[in-house]
Amino acid sequence: MKYRNEPIYTAAIATGRAMFGALRVRRTIIGAENLPASGGAVIAMTHFGYLEFALVEWALWLHNRRRIRFMAKKNVFDKPIVGSFMRNMKHIPVDMKAGATAYAAAVKALKSGELIGVFPEAGVSASYTIRDFKTGAARLAAEAGVPLVPLVLWGGQRLLTKNRKITLSERTNVPVVMVVGDPITVAPTDDAIEATAKLKTTMEGLLETAQKSYPVEGAGQWWFPRHLGGTAPTPEEAAAADAARDLRRAEAARKDK
Numbered sequence: 001m002k003y004r005n006e007p008i009y010t011a012a013i014a015t016g017r018a019m020f021g022a023l024r025v026r027r028t029i030i031g032a033e034n035l036p037a038s039g040g041a042v043i044a045m046t047h048f049g050y051l052e053f054a055l056v057e058w059a060l061w062l063h064n065r066r067r068i069r070f071m072a073k074k075n076v077f078d079k080p081i082v083g084s085f086m087r088n089m090k091h092i093p094v095d096m097k098a099g100a101t102a103y104a105a106a107v108k109a110l111k112s113g114e115l116i117g118v119f120p121e122a123g124v125s126a127s128y129t130i131r132d133f134k135t136g137a138a139r140l141a142a143e144a145g146v147p148l149v150p151l152v153l154w155g156g157q158r159l160l161t162k163n164r165k166i167t168l169s170e171r172t173n174v175p176v177v178m179v180v181g182d183p184i185t186v187a188p189t190d191d192a193i194e195a196t197a198k199l200k201t202t203m204e205g206l207l208e209t210a211q212k213s214y215p216v217e218g219a220g221q222w223w224f225p226r227h228l229g230g231t232a233p234t235p236e237e238a239a240a241a242d243a244a245r246d247l248r249r250a251e252a253a254r255k256d257k
Helices: 007-022 052-064 080-088 100-111 136-144 192-213 235-256
Strands: 026-030 041-045 068-073 092-094 115-118 148-154 175-180
Touching (some): 007 052, 007 080, 052 115
Parallel strands (some): 041 115, 068 092
């Protein structure tokens, strides 16, 4: 696929590179040969922080100059400056209550040879463990007839994440490890739930590889899962905090009406 010049995307990449360079982010990619050189693909990613999308954009750009379009919550696009950038970079807004339009747009983009980035967990995991997956990534790959590429990113939560104020010094010299798995083929006749379970199991294995490859000891650290010796919330604690936050937002929205 031959890309047109996209100055906004190019500017965003340059800004991201400058930011990560200033922070001296140390990037390692395992399995980079699994990043598609051409054609459409669904890139399914873990979601432990708010900068995974920028880190993956950066990695793909440096690897083979390809661009990735993300499916992101509609409220991100509603913010004046950020929303303008997201639209100009051809990312796809997802209305969580009515996702058919976003789904159709993603299928069309995949069939035209685009890379579509998806967070199957549909939200940041504050426990830094992989949560249950939605079936959208597998269904997109099946319908568009493109590979499903699992990608785990570890360390990005140390830059910017949910429920944590991180100082500038804590963000400096942070190693980030990405592990890209073998592409998975999902046929139209495959069961989406089973394909999604396979994807999750695969990504849990890739996460173990990323954590074992990580050059910093995580025991006792806030950004490391509790079951591995860190002090992050347990999955149950994180889920309870998310539920309480959603309740507060719903109540605030009710009062605003």
